[in-house]
Amino acid sequence: MPVLHNYFRSSTSTRLRAALNLKGLDYDYRAYALLKNETRTDAFLSKNPAGLVPVLELDDGTMLTQSLAIIEYLDEVHPAPALLPSDPAGRARVRGLAQMIACEVHPLNNLRVLQYLERAFDQDAAGKARWFAHWVHETFRPLERALADSPFTGRFCHGQDPGLADICLYAQVWNNARFDIDASPYPTVMRIFAACDEIEAFRKAAPPEQPDAV
Ligand SMILES: N[C@@H](CCC(=O)N[C@@H](CS)C(=O)NCC(=O)O)C(=O)O
Secondary structure (H helix, E strand, O other): OOEEEEOOOOHHHHHHHHHHHHOOOOOEEEEOOHHHOOOOOHHHHOOOOOOOOOEEEOOOOOEEEOHHHHHHHHHHHOOOOOOOOOOHHHHHHHHHHHHHHHHHHHHHHOHHHHHHHHHHHOOOHHHHHHHHHHHHHHHHHHHHHHHHOOOOEOOOOOEOOOOHHHHHHHHHHHHHHHOOOOOOOOHHHHHHHHHHHOOHHHHOOOHHHOOOOO
């Protein structure tokens, strides 16, 4: 059984938990409290020198890092249910939607970025919340349009089945809620979030459901 090194509140961990659950794969859950720097120990850094979760440790000891790369690995090794469409244009669309969140929102709002704003730029909780909201809205505005305007959007981001883009959307909406981001400008995003939340694999991946949730 693979070992998932992760943290309940980490949205990149939520992504990976959702993918593992959708694939019906069991995993051994290991929690690292980010606020206690538990990913900065030598033991953790030997798994991922970047000191970031999630890491998926395979049975043979291989350590996989980067949530999107790990999810694509799972999709290759366990093809059903598919998390990417079968056609190249569809795959590019889904990867593009996923990367809007994974490359353009998440890195700017990650814990270490918010901590650096506080440490080096004297930002308090309100300043950090303003920064977080700004970067969410910068990408959620075009994300909403991309989803609402496309004939390929269905019950989920691409068609009638959940995939990689839904996984990223679901995890990010949980993050946004923690920072009280106004979701009212994003009805399509929130409709898809609700559709995901009806699926047990997603609900079981949500931050409050994890053993280390506080
Ligand atoms: N691009 C990476 C990002 C991983 C990442 O930033 N993880 C966050 C939690 S969501 C983390 O470990 N943060 C620790 C920190 O910022 O110190 C991925 O998708 O896996």
